[in-house]
Amino acid sequence: MTDDLGLRERKKLATRQALCDAALKLALAEGVTTLTPERIAEKVHVSPRTFRNYFSSKEEAIVAGLQDRAQQVAENLRRRPADEPIWESLRAVLVPSLDTGMPGPDLRHLLGLIRCHHALLAEHLTSFEALSRQMAEVIAERTGTDVNRDIYPRLLADVSGIALKASLGLWATGTTGRGLGDIFGEALDLLSRGLPRPAVAPEHSADTGPPAT
Amino acid sequence: MTDDLGLRERKKLATRQALCDAALKLALAEGVTTLTPERIAEKVHVSPRTFRNYFSSKEEAIVAGLQDRAQQVAENLRRRPADEPIWESLRAVLVPSLDTGMPGPDLRHLLGLIRCHHALLAEHLTSFEALSRQMAEVIAERTGTDVNRDIYPRLLADVSGIALKASLGLWATGTTGRGLGDIFGEALDLLSRGLPRPAVAPEHSADTGPPAT
DNA sequence: GGAAAACTTGCACGTTCGGAAAAAAGACGT
DNA sequence: ACGTCTTTTTTCCGAACGTGCAAGTTTTCC
Numbered sequence: 001m002t003d004d005l006g007l008r009e010r011k012k013l014a015t016r017q018a019l020c021d022a023a024l025k026l027a028l029a030e031g032v033t034t035l036t037p038e039r040i041a042e043k044v045h046v047s048p049r050t051f052r053n054y055f056s057s058k059e060e061a062i063v064a065g066l067q068d069r070a071q072q073v074a075e076n077l078r079r080r081p082a083d084e085p086i087w088e089s090l091r092a093v094l095v096p097s098l099d100t101g102m103p104g105p106d107l108r109h110l111l112g113l114i115r116c117h118h119a120l121l122a123e124h125l126t127s128f129e130a131l132s133r134q135m136a137e138v139i140a141e142r143t144g145t146d147v148n149r150d151i152y153p154r155l156l157a158d159v160s161g162i163a164l165k166a167s168l169g170l171w172a173t174g175t176t177g178r179g180l181g182d183i184f185g186e187a188l189d190l191l192s193r194g195l196p197r198p199a200v201a202p203e204h205s206a207d208t209g210p211p212a213t
Numbered sequence: 214m215t216d217d218l219g220l221r222e223r224k225k226l227a228t229r230q231a232l233c234d235a236a237l238k239l240a241l242a243e244g245v246t247t248l249t250p251e252r253i254a255e256k257v258h259v260s261p262r263t264f265r266n267y268f269s270s271k272e273e274a275i276v277a278g279l280q281d282r283a284q285q286v287a288e289n290l291r292r293r294p295a296d297e298p299i300w301e302s303l304r305a306v307l308v309p310s311l312d313t314g315m316p317g318p319d320l321r322h323l324l325g326l327i328r329c330h331h332a333l334l335a336e337h338l339t340s341f342e343a344l345s346r347q348m349a350e351v352i353a354e355r356t357g358t359d360v361n362r363d364i365y366p367r368l369l370a371d372v373s374g375i376a377l378k379a380s381l382g383l384w385a386t387g388t389t390g391r392g393l394g395d396i397f398g399e400a401l402d403l404l405s406r407g408l409p410r411p412a413v414a415p416e417h418s419a420d421t422g423p424p425a426t
Numbered sequence: 427g428g429a430a431a432a433c434t435t436g437c438a439c440g441t442t443c444g445g446a447a448a449a450a451a452g453a454c455g456t
Numbered sequence: 457a458c459g460t461c462t463t464t465t466t467t468c469c470g471a472a473c474g475t476g477c478a479a480g481t482t483t484t485c486c
Contacts, residue, residue, distance in 0.1 A: 008432070008483055037473085047435050052474070086410065121342065122335030129338060143410065148388040151379060151400050156408050158375035166367035175361040187364050194407035195369050197299065197356060221452055221463070250442085260466050265443075 016054050016064075018044045023061035028109055032062070032117050059119040062110075066100070067127040073097045074134040086142055087192060090160050094188075097164070098180050111172040128165060132157045163187040229267050229277075231257045236274035241322055245275070245330050272332040275323075279313070280340040286310045287347040299355055300405060303373050307401075310377070311393050324385040341378060345370045376400040 022043040026035050037058050041051040055061040073093050080089040100107055114120045136157035140147045147153050167184040170176065176183070190196075235256040239248050250271050254264040268274040286306055293302040313320055327333045349370035353360045360366050380397040383389065389396070403409075 006484070011483090012433080049435055049437095050433085053434080056474075118339065122339050125338035125342060126331065126335050129334065148383070148386050151383050151396055152403065152408070154379035154382060155375065155400055155403055158379055159372065159404070159408060162368065162371035162375060166364060166371055169367055170361070170364050173361050183364055187368055190365065190368055191372070192407045194405045195365070195372060219453075224452090225464080262444090262467075263465055266465080269443085 015044065015046060015050070019046075019051060019054055020061050020064035023055075023058060024065060024110070027058075027062045027113060028106060032059070032113055032120060057119070057123075059117070059123045062120060063114070063123045063127060065102075066124065067130075069097060069100060070127050070131040074131055074138070077135060077138050082142060086139060086156065087188075089142070090156075091188060094160060094164060095181060095184065098167075098184055108172050108174060111168060115169075115172075128161050132161045135160060159191050163191055228257065228259060228263070232259075232264060232267055233274050233277035236268075236271060237278060237323070240271075240275045240326060241319060245272070245326055245333060270332070270336075272330070272336045275333060276327070276336050276340060279337065280343075282310060282313060283340050283344040287344055287351070290348060290351050295355060299352060299369065300401075302355070303369075304401060307373060307377060308394065308397065311380075311397060321385050321387065324381060328382075328385075341374050345374045348373060372404055376404055 019040060023035075023040045026040060026043065035058055037051050038048045040058065040061060041048045044051075051061070055064065076093040076096075077089060080092060084092075102110070114124050132154075136147050136153045139145070139156050140150070140153035143153065143156075145152045163184065167180060167187050171178070171180045171183050232253060236248075236253045239253060239256065248271055250264050251261050253271065253274065254261045257264075264274070268277065289306040289309075290302060293305060297305075315323070327337050345367075349360050349366045352358075352369050353363070353366035356366065358365050376397060380393060380400050384391070384393045384396050
């Protein structure tokens with residue numbers, strides 16, 4: 001990971017990581033509104049001015065972790081074999097992305113903050129949008145379509161994004177006892193079948209989750 | 214429309230409308246970065262502080278028109294007969310929403326601005342998100358599902374949103390000679406069929422659009 | 427070792443944001 | 457029509473934010 005990077009590059013990465021870790025930790029601990037860039041900078045022992053060199057707002061720093069992960073998803077998709085069916089490629093890169101490396105309760109808490117805080121939500125959504133654009137390009141390349149002539153790649157990219165978003169949203173409520181991967185699998189299935197109208201009353205759809213894999 | 218509202222209410226609505234009209238017009242004319250809240254307020258003959266009472270940023274004012282339209286979509290959906298198939302209800306409210314009441318070139322221009330400007334994009338996306346949340350609730354009600362237990366209503370609401378977003382995005386490029394309604398119809402069709410992989414090379418998929426209905 | 431490049435930092439300036447209270451305008455009862 | 461109450465608009469103002477610049481420090485490269 002930290003392979004052939006010079007000392008300078010590694011340090012930059014390290015402070016960036018430290019900053020967004022601190023931002024996230026403080027946001028979870030004390031909320032977003034009372035949190036100031038100064039405090040974040042202080043915790044990492046850099047000047048407030050340096051914080052601004054990395055992030056243009058506290059909100060950007062807080063969601064930077066998720067955003068970085070989104071970037072990885074796009075890159076991972078690029079790395080999949082070109083002849084793999086596109087839905088399989090998507091599943092292969094999206095499912096692992098569900099593991100954010102954060103403890104579950106913290107992730108729920110963070111999603112709650114994002115949901116309520118306008119600026120945080122905006123930042124989060126733009127990162128999703130950026131991911132979609134990149135994925136649309138890869139999808140177009142893999143399926144022989146054209147981003148600027150066909151609707152298909154945009155739709156498939158966006159659909160992948162909302163599968164993630166909707167699954168996270170439902171999981172974050174905590175009202176279903178199901179795991180995130182389980183919910184996400186169902187979402188992909190439903191989407192790939194064109195969202196058929198549910199029988200009538202799913203009643204206990206949460207019962208004994210179907211094996212995702 | 215302006216029925217049983219007192220003079221005070223009507224005036225409020227009027228200034229709000231005037232403000233977001235002015236914001237949009239100025240943004241289209243001179244760009245977003247150089248535009249200041251002062252100028253917008255000045256054009257409507259109110260103080261800058263009043264502008265802030267209505268909108269918390271110039272970006273919010275610029276996209277307020279689209280946002281209001283999104284609100285209407287949600288309300289129109291609520292008004293559809295409860296026994297109508299949900300896909301038909303969605304089509305019935307979304308298709309008319311394509312007519313933004315703006316001249317085509319202006320709309321393209323605006324979408325271009327939104328696409329490039331981070332703050333504008335963020336504002337625009339949050340309005341889409343707000344729309345999705347409302348639509349998810351209505352969809353849940355109509356289909357006998359539960360927003361907090363089933364993934365279905367969230368997915369269907371989000372899918373409707375991206376059908377709009379992707380169609381607008383493709384149409385705005387102007388590289389297909391097709392109409393917005395045409396593109397949107399194809400998007401809904403594809404989505405309702407689970408985004409089947411396109412044959413292989415659509416080659417000239419833009420040719421003589423397929424009859425949507 | 428030393429020059430060049432990059433990063434950090436403090437300072438300063440203009441802008442933005444939002445609260446508080448006075449002034450203006452509408453609503454309402456008599 | 458008048459006075460009073462409520463709501464909106466406005467002025468004033470201080471705090472926070474964002475950004476450019478130049479000096480100081482660290483890393484890189486020769």
